[in-house]
Amino acid sequence: MGGPILMSLLVLLGSACCFIGGHPKEVREGCRCxxxxxxxxxxCLAGLVRDRCHCCLECGNVExxxxxxxxxxxxxxxxxxNLLCQMDLVGLERGEVPQARCVCRNQRAICGSDHxxxxxxxxxxxxxAAQAVGGTRNLSMAGSGPCRTAPEIKIPPRDQFNTSGQDAIFLCEVVAYPMAQVEWRKNRHNVSLPxxxxxxSVQSRGGPLKYELSSWLQIEGVTLEDAGTYDCIAHNRLGRVTAHAQLRVMATGADRPSTVPSPHVLGDMSSEYEDYY
Structure with missing residues (x-):
């Protein structure tokens, strides 16, 4: 009777080095498996890895x-x-407590079969892996590199109501591959601003994400003549897309407004203006 019980105890003691609180942990060198x-x-969304005892399989940490x-x-x-544990130097530059995070070994984009x-x-x-958890396995790799797409405006410019003399800034964020070119025009004119x-002035830069372009149109000290419709036009060889925003200007002093919105429109746009900034 004592033989099987003693053997079970020895097995449990031998494995105790690899398990604490039900989770695999390395406590000493050469722990029994x-x-x-x-x-x-x-x-497991990032696949399986060996635990610290190199015994059991567990879910790996994601990117x-x-x-x-x-x-x-x-x-x-x-x-x-496909992941590597590295110190987060970006957080360190911001003055945060440095932490190690998982980073993908290969940063090349992939085009999925879902476009x-x-x-x-x-x-x-x-x-x-997320699809597999949901019971489907339809996703496959359509090609190495980003999917080729016509431009899509992720964040269009927003209508604004300004008082003359203030500055107005319109933002337009576009995603596309090949990278899109962005132009600004006023009142459907064919001449690009500025x-x-x-x-x-117009400024553009890549980001915040890959294959995105952020463009700003800034009007310093708006006047009544600046009121109108401003178009953000994004295009590449696969297509073209446009988004519109209106600028309404309220005069100060003896000036008169070029466009006087109704009180409820003015109230709504003032709220949007505050939210935008």
Whole structure:
């Protein structure tokens, strides 16, 4: 009777080095491995990795998740497939407490069969795993690199109501591949802004995400003549898209407004203006 019980106790003691609170943990070198006692992980969006005892399989941490550096104390877990644990230097530059996070080893974009561009193979594999958890497996790789798409305006310019003398800024964010070109025009005219007008300027830069372009139209010290409709026009060789926004200007002093909206429109647009800034 004592033999089987004693053997069971020895097995449990031998595996105790790998399990604390039901989770695999490395507590000392050369811990014994009992595969029969390993938990069965499910719904792992970043694949499976070996625990610190190199015994059981567990879910790897996904991209951006806090992780344990090699040789450090086990706490947050190890990164999943195609991922590397690195210190977050961006957070360090912002004065934050530095932490190690999972970073995808390959940052090349992937075009999925759903016509969606994934930032890298890790994001693509995560989407595949999420589908599998939901009971479907339809997502496949359509090609290496981003999906070729006509421009799409993610954030269109918003209507504004300004008092003469104030500055007005319109924002337009566009996503496309190949990268789109963005133009600004007023009242459907064929001349692109700013033209030769010194109080109007246009600035564009990439971002905030890959294959996005942010463009701003700034009017310094608006006048009654600046009132009108402003168009953000984005185009590449695959297509063209336009978004519109209106600028209404209220005069100060003896000036008279070029456009006087009804009281409820004025109230709504004032709220939008406050929210925008």
């Amino acid at each position: 009992v595969p029969q006692l390993c938990p069965q992980p499910t719904a 951006g998740q806090v992780c344990d550096l090699e040789g450090g104390q086990p706490f947050h877990g190890r990164c999943g497939e 969606k561009t994934y930032a890298n193979v890790c994001a693509f594999k995560k989407a595949q 033209g030769d007008d010194p109080h109007i």
